[in-house]
Amino acid sequence: MEIRRDDYGFFGPDSPSWKVWAAPTALIGFQRAVVLEHFDPFLAAAVADSAGIYDDPRGRLDRTLAYFLTVAVADGRTAVGVADALMRVHAHAKGIEPITGARYSANHPDSQLWIHITGWHSVLKCYERYGPGPLSPAEESRFWAEARIAAELQTCKPADVPASRDEVRQYFSEVRGRLCTSEHADRAMHYLLYTPRDRGVQLWAGSRLLAPAAIATLPRWMRQMGRFDQPAAVDAAVTPIARAWIRALSALDRRPMLAVARRIAPATADVLEAHLTSGAPTNAHTVTPAEARERLIAHA
Template sequence: MGHPARRACRPLRAGRSAGRRPGGRRHPPWRSDRGAGRLTSQGTAEPRVRLGNLPRTPRSARAGDSGFFGPGSLGWRIDREVVVLAGATAAFLLQLADPAVAAGVAQHSNFREDPYGRLRRTLISTFSVAFGSTNRAEGVIEHLNAIHRSVSGTVPESGAHYQARDPMLLLWVHATLVDTALRIYDRYVEPVTEGEMDAYLRESLPVAVRLGVPESLFPGTVAELRVWMAERIAGGTVRVTPTARSLSESVLYPSRFPPRFVWTAAHLISFSVLPPEILRAYGIRWGKRRARAMSRVATVTRNVLPLVPGPLRYVPAWRAARRRLATGAPAHG
């Protein structure tokens, strides 16, 4: 029979039925239409988030500064897991499914030309807010707000005007990050109670407000958040446009870094938590057989993770934050 994880990956190996992309690269078998073209870039290079652009925190101020979250928070417990990073694809696809978000990325970034550079900068920002000192986190948020203030345009498919500082757009992006992290953690790390989910959401409120989401719009529970997200999808406010489909190709079918086995595994984990209608809209084949295989992978992952050494299991930013605090907190605390 073989190991569950290996069995789950077998359907993804390129076989005779898998088409080839230009240049001889094979299309992953989960793709249902292997001939979609790309839109040309309409925008300018995006401002880059570099560590050097952010305000430096004096060493004396950094020591003992737990930032926005800190030891004992649900944020640190969940966001430190490397496996949660595999949900980045899911969050990204959900974000692009808002036509205004897709238009903004297409028109105001170099994502098509440098998708993994964009991912790297996004991770720097995300981990600086999650695990950095208060000064560093506030610096990142200020930097992001400055970028968003200059982002506006027209959605090509509808002609609607958009602004990146639109509170509903900001809430949608925030919701995708919260929802995806919770789904991945609950499925692949350990079960999360409803109360813990709501606590994780509440912990993220100060960050969301600083980024421009009015507190009055913020859902009180994760259940409310998910109902709102589902209603936006069902009502057509969130829908996969040709722009979103084109942008998704750079991540779903990368031509180089990272190695294929890495992005294949990450994508499968992400696909397992996405709504079926979103998967279909992006042309991703996801049947019962693959869903059952990933359920077995999730079981194996939950059992194996406690045995994985910390340097492999947890993101470097969390380990650096613990060193900064020098609290001596237990690795699983």
């Protein structure tokens, strides 16, 4: 699998995005993010109507994480290609949201913004708590600038993406009144945290290993709203265990990390392995999404 033919993509080897998205903590962060998505009633309705996480939970989740990782580390042409493919899939996810009776679309800018922010914030939060620790102020500023660049591939406005941790908090404060749970949302969130055994032993076990660590990073109001809160004693106990597990997977020999990823998310593991083993691209520089799209059109 070749993901870096032309260039270093949008961010490059020294970027915090490469560091955070390719870390094993991204597995915990991703579970956190896909659970939070369901606080948006329109996304919860889209998930319920498509039934993708119930028919093929492993494949659906794996492809989504592979998308985020590809955008972060692949060359620009590859990243734009997978983003366009995802937008085409989302274009079919339309219907009526049962709580409000309003129409929903998975490609609606507000829903796309919620997915984007919860995804980037979740992987950073788990990287800080269970991985190497907080980014430097300069790296964190750059991380959110890179999140805005990645948003150019979606329908939301890049300028709406927070540019700092304070702006992230402000965003959550502003949207809190629009968030809710429902029968659909409750079912999906608990399914993602504790996937039934009949969906495969690996996914069953993997979800249960990651869930306590993912929940421990969430504010109490989210945990209570989603009805998946856990005692403070569990939070305290899971933190050193998760940190030790991440240290073991972060060793110089990346084979353990790849082996774990392949068991839980094989498509993501393919992207990760390609990232870790790729040599220098033809042009050893970064590109903008606009430049990448021009290159994609030229090769069509």
